[in-house]
Structure formats: structure tokens, C-alpha cells
Amino acid sequence: MQETDTPASGAAPGVDGAGPARPPAESALILIDQQHCMQALGTEQRNNHDAEALIAALLGVWRQRQWPVVHVRHISRSETSGFRPGQSGAAFQEAFMPLAHEAVFEKNVPDAFTQSALERWLHVRGIRHLMIVGVASENSVENSARSAGNLGFTVWVPEAACYTFAKPDYAGVWHSASEVHAMAMANLDGEYANVVDRAWLLAALEGWQAE
Numbered sequence: 001m002q003e004t005d006t007p008a009s010g011a012a013p014g015v016d017g018a019g020p021a022r023p024p025a026e027s028a029l030i031l032i033d034q035q036h037c038m039q040a041l042g043t044e045q046r047n048n049h050d051a052e053a054l055i056a057a058l059l060g061v062w063r064q065r066q067w068p069v070v071h072v073r074h075i076s077r078s079e080t081s082g083f084r085p086g087q088s089g090a091a092f093q094e095a096f097m098p099l100a101h102e103a104v105f106e107k108n109v110p111d112a113f114t115q116s117a118l119e120r121w122l123h124v125r126g127i128r129h130l131m132i133v134g135v136a137s138e139n140s141v142e143n144s145a146r147s148a149g150n151l152g153f154t155v156w157v158p159e160a161a162c163y164t165f166a167k168p169d170y171a172g173v174w175h176s177a178s179e180v181h182a183m184a185m186a187n188l189d190g191e192y193a194n195v196v197d198r199a200w201l202l203a204a205l206e207g208w209q210a211e
Contacts, residue, residue, distance in 0.1 A: 022204050023129045023156055028068040028122060029058055032112065032134030032141050034096035035073055045166035047177035054161040054201060055133050056095055061208045068127060069102045072112040074140065112144040119151055131156045132193070137164035138184035149192030159185045160198035 034055065062069050073092060098104050105116045113119050122130075130153050132145050141162050148155045164184065166177045189195035196204075 022207065023131055023154075025065070026067055026127065027129035027131060027156075028070055028127045029062040030070045030072060030112065030130055030132045030134075030144070031055060031059070031096060032072050032132065032144060033074050033136070034071070034093050034134055036091050036093055038093075038135050045177055046163055047181050048160055048163040051133075051135075051161050051163040052093075052095065054158070054205075057205050058131070058133060058158075058161060059096065061205065063099070065208075068125065069098075070118065070121075071096065071098045071102060071104045072118070072134075072140075072144070073104070073106055074110075075106045075108060107140075110140040110143040111147050112140070113147040113151065122153070128152075129154045129156075131158065133158060133161040135163050137162045137181040138187075139164070142184045142188060145188050145193045149188075155193035157185070157188055157193045157195045158197075158201040158204075159195055160201050 034052075059069065061067075071092065092098065103121060105112060105118045105121075107114065107116055109115070122128075130148055132141060132148065132155060134141055137159075141157065145155050145157050159181070162181070162185075164177050164181045166174060167180055168174045185195045
């Protein structure tokens with residue numbers, strides 16, 4: 001476990017010690033890597049097959065309330081990557097195309113805050129609360145949420161609105177997408193972010209939509 005200067009309440013930096021209440025108004029919704037290349041990886045070995053529908057529902061709430069939305073996309077330096085600039089895989093999926101006034105940040109590593117202006121953009125606008133969704137759970141989602149927590153933001157990660165793919169561990173043993181996802185969420189919860197479950201997310205969406 002990473003050593004942190006954990007407050008006496010038991011909450012880690014960036015984690016709301018009162019528990020996973022709904023984020024306050026004007027929190028930022030950060031969408032991670034909703035690009036065509038992720039669709040090209042297929043669905044047979046991934047989890048949370050309705051994650052995109054839940055992300056779209058959250059995006060609809062944020063847009064209706066005119067809360068800040070941030071789109072993050074991966075642009076690879078590798079010549080063989082489908083995320084190379086100009087490739088169709090690097091483009092946003094149609095359901096998650098940014099609106100003209102919504103912020104877009106590009107990254108070259110699995111962390112939305114590294115070598116980008118995202119932290120400054122949030123600070124300038126006085127935004128201290130973030131909801132992070134997207135793909136992949138153990139890669140860009142986990143890395144971005146870790147950085148956000150370490151930087152002092154209060155972070156929510158609704159696990160049902162994130163997903164990943166099956167992969168082998170260091171010993172070559174394959175693990176299902178659900179197992180990889182669960183470990184990523186365990187790494188984050190209570191240490192860097194409030195990881196909230198499907199029931200929490202559905203109740204929050206119902207509450208927002210009813211208000």
C-alpha cells in the first residue's frame with residue numbers, strides 16, 4: 001500500500017471522510033478515453049457492458065445542469081498504435097463527442113494530469129470535486145484518479161461506469177476483466193477516491209433526474 005499522510009478521520013487526501021454522498025453542484029465530470037480504438041478491442045473479454053450507457057446518462061445530467069465536463073483522450077507516440085494522431089481509433093466515439101464549450105485534454109501516458117493543463121484548468125475554475133469515468137479501469141482511470149486524489153481533489157469513481165479487459169498478470173496467469181476491474185477499484189477506494197457501486201450510481205442518477 002502506498003504511504004500517505006492520511007488524515008485522522010481515516011480518509012485519504014482527496015477522499016471525503018463523510019462517505020460517498022453525491023458530488024456537489026459544479027463538480028466536474030471527467031470522461032477518460034471514450035475513443036473508437038476502445039470499441040475495436042471488442043466486447044468478449046471486457047466487463048460492464050452497459051458502462052457506456054451509464055456514462056452517457058451522467059453526461060446528460062451534467063449537460064442539462066450546465067456543470068463542467070472534461071473529455072480526455074489518449075494520443076499515442078507509438079507508430080503502431082491505433083491511438084496515433086489522425087487515426088480513426090483516436091477519434092472520440094460519436095456518443096461522446098465534446099460540445100464546443102466543453103474542455104478537451106490530450107494525454108500521452110495513462111494519467112490525465114501528467115504533462116497536461118488539466119490541474120490548472122480545474123484550479124482556475126475553483127473546481128475541487130471530480131467524478132471520473134471511462135476506460136481502462138486499471139490503466140488510465142486508476143492512474144488519473146490516483147493523481148487527482150494526491151493533488152487534493154475529492155474524487156468519485158462509479159465503478160459501473162468504468163470498464164476494462166481480461167489480461168495476464170506478471171506470472172502469465174490470465175484474469176477476467178471483472179477481476180482486473182475489481183482490483184483496480186480496490187486500489188482506489190478509500191485511498192484516492194470514493195468508489196461507488198452500481199446501486200449508488202442508479203440512485204444518484206434517479207435523484208438528479210427528478211430534481
